[in-house]
Amino acid sequence: MMISASTGGLHQTKWYEYAARFLFGGAMTVAAYLIAKHFGPVVGGLFLAFPAIFPATATLINNHEKERKQNQGLDPGCRGRRAAGADAAGTVMGSIGLAVFAIIVWIFIPRAAGWLILPAALAAWMLTAAAVWFVWKRRPWRS
Amino acid sequence: MIRFLTGGAVVSAFAVIGDLFKPKSFAGLFGAAPSVALATLALTIASKGPQYVSTEARSMLLGAIALGVYSLVVMRLLFRAGVRTTIVTLSGVIVWFAAAFGLWFALLRHAT
Numbered sequence: 001m002m003i004s005a006s007t008g009g010l011h012q013t014k015w016y017e018y019a020a021r022f023l024f025g026g027a028m029t030v031a032a033y034l035i036a037k038h039f040g041p042v043v044g045g046l047f048l049a050f051p052a053i054f055p056a057t058a059t060l061i062n063n064h065e066k067e068r069k070q071n072q073g074l075d076p077g078c079r080g081r082r083a084a085g086a087d088a089a090g091t092v093m094g095s096i097g098l099a100v101f102a103i104i105v106w107i108f109i110p111r112a113a114g115w116l117i118l119p120a121a122l123a124a125w126m127l128t129a130a131a132v133w134f135v136w137k138r139r140p141w142r143s
Numbered sequence: 144m145i146r147f148l149t150g151g152a153v154v155s156a157f158a159v160i161g162d163l164f165k166p167k168s169f170a171g172l173f174g175a176a177p178s179v180a181l182a183t184l185a186l187t188i189a190s191k192g193p194q195y196v197s198t199e200a201r202s203m204l205l206g207a208i209a210l211g212v213y214s215l216v217v218m219r220l221l222f223r224a225g226v227r228t229t230i231v232t233l234s235g236v237i238v239w240f241a242a243a244f245g246l247w248f249a250l251l252r253h254a255t
Contacts, residue, residue: 022152042202051232090169090170091218092218095175099207099211
């Protein structure tokens with residue numbers, strides 16, 4: 001399947017669902033800061049990769065998929081759960097990119113300016129995650 | 144307040160970008176976007192310096208491995224077990240804590 005982008009998913013999301021993700025994101029950022037302040041950066045750093053909004057996002061995907069099937073007059077069955085499962089599969093691959101992001105910041109941030117390293121690490125996250133996804137999608141080891 | 148607003152904005156931006164894409168497995172990549180990390184580290188560089196940020200990033204590597212384990216367990220449960228998505232994703236957070244602190248205990252408990 002090819003990658004496509006559309007704003008259809010945005011129209012399905014309700015204002016309070018956007019607000020919930022904003023609140024979760026903001027709260028997690030403050031929590032990560034407070035944990036680092038209390039327990040130090042070694043423990044605090046763990047929480048920079050905490051699945052803060054994953055449960056909310058997966059539940060949204062589940063509900064939107066069910067709604068979509070019901071609006072088509074079809075029985076949603078386990079389609080919502082399977083859509084959320086596919087999202088989780090993507091997150092597994094994205095976490096490999098996240099590990100690369102962390103390695104780049106860990107090694108290079110003491111040696112170069114932050115404004116250079118953080119965007120470079122972000123680009124490395126995206127490229128790694130997308131590359132892993134493409135390899136997984138093609139599954140060359142299966143042919 | 145600045146951390147809250149910055150974190151909320153960055154996390155929301157990545158979530159919206161994820162909503163744009165299909166298939167769902169590709170959109171899911173954005174579930175592991177470094178959104179909280181970007182907001183936190185950008186502000187921390189200014190206040191605590193690069194060595195502190197480097198230490199946080201080293202621990203974040205273990206957190207990222209824990210996130211991979213968590214999402215793998217959640218994925219398998221969602222595909223195979225008939226449990227509700229909310230219950231699976233929320234109770235699965237225990238897996239993240241076990242993996243993250245297990246790795247921390249094994250590798251970084253004496254680190255400063």
